[in-house]
Amino acid sequence: MGWPDGYGRRVLAEVDSTNAEAARLAPGLAGPEWILALRQSAARGRRGRAWVNPEGNFAATLVMPAREAPDRLALRSFVAAVSLHDALARVIGSDAGLALKWPNDVLLHGGKLAGILLESLGGPGGHLAIGIGVNLVAAPDRGQVEPGAVAPVALWPETGVRVTPEALLMALAGGYAGFEAQFTTYGFDPIRTAWLARAARLGEVVTARTAREEITGTFETVDAGGNLVLKTPQARHAIAAADVFF
Incomplete structure (x- = not known):
């Protein structure tokens, strides 16, 4: 799968956070753009929580014009989740053990492998930033997550598969473009169906x-x-x- 038409790509050796870089770049962007950082110095998760992101893990943000109502923009978290699930299955070679946890995590063998963070940039008529972090080589210590939360895991220790951030971005960008086109053409229902088919603990x-x-x-x-x-x-x-x- 090649790089999708209409999407920019920017690979940075180091940045504070890809969502922060997206906020700085957004006013000058004409269309959607992926920003990949090989190292982050101030990564953030949901509600301002620190996101541990050692070198070799995946940290990227898709920044795109926000021309829709906030409630519809928020559904992009499901578009991103399904895309990330399928990109990981592609680079691993199997979807065994992968599942989606509402609202924005990807699980592997029951542990948290990845998280997704949406942020609005610039208010109405501004941009949407979809930040994605994946533990490719290392996961935070269990003591670094809140009590009762899903334990973090990393791809390489769990599967023996080594994936570079650049390789995952290639798989993710192509997959996201397809699901984004489906979302804009047919609405949320097919994305919702795809998400539920990959959901963790449905019916439990x-x-x-x-x-x-x-x-x-x-x-x-x-x-x-x-x-x-x-x-x-x-x-x-x-x-x-x-x-x-x-």
């Missing part, structure tokens, strides 16, 4: 921890708005934002 009991409450119920589906739907004995809950614990 999970716990969603929001800023206000904790809900434990059966993971029933993801709805048309991208919300996690949990069924409890009392009700069905559509959850827009939460950390999910198994």
Whole structure:
């Protein structure tokens, strides 16, 4: 799979974070562009959490014009997740052990292999940054993640497969372009179907921890708005934002 038409590519030896670089570059970009950093000095995850990113791991951001409503832009996290799952399966040579954890993680053998972070840049009419981090060679120590969270894993120790960041970017960019075209043409439904087919713990009991409450119920589906739907004995809950614990 070659590099997709219409997408720029920028490979940096080092940067503070690829999402920060995307914010700096966005005003001068005419179209979507991938930014890959071979080393990050100040990587970030969700809610401002530090993201441990040693050299050899994958750190990239896709920055693209944001010409849609915020709720539709947010669905790009599912486009990115399905694309990343399939790119990893391609470079590994198998999708065995890979699964997607709502809202934005890729799991390998039950451990967290990758995370996705969406950020809005410049307000309405600005840009969207889709940041992606993958533990290709090393994972954070278990003690560096919050209690109860999925333990981090890395690709090489888990599978014996060595993949360079550049090789993963090539697989990911081509796959993302295909799913993005599907999303813009047919809407969220085919992406939602593809995501659910790769989902971890679908039909099982999970716990969603929001800023206000904790809900434990059966993971029933993801709805048309991208919300996690949990069924409890009392009700069905559509959850827009939460950390999910198994």
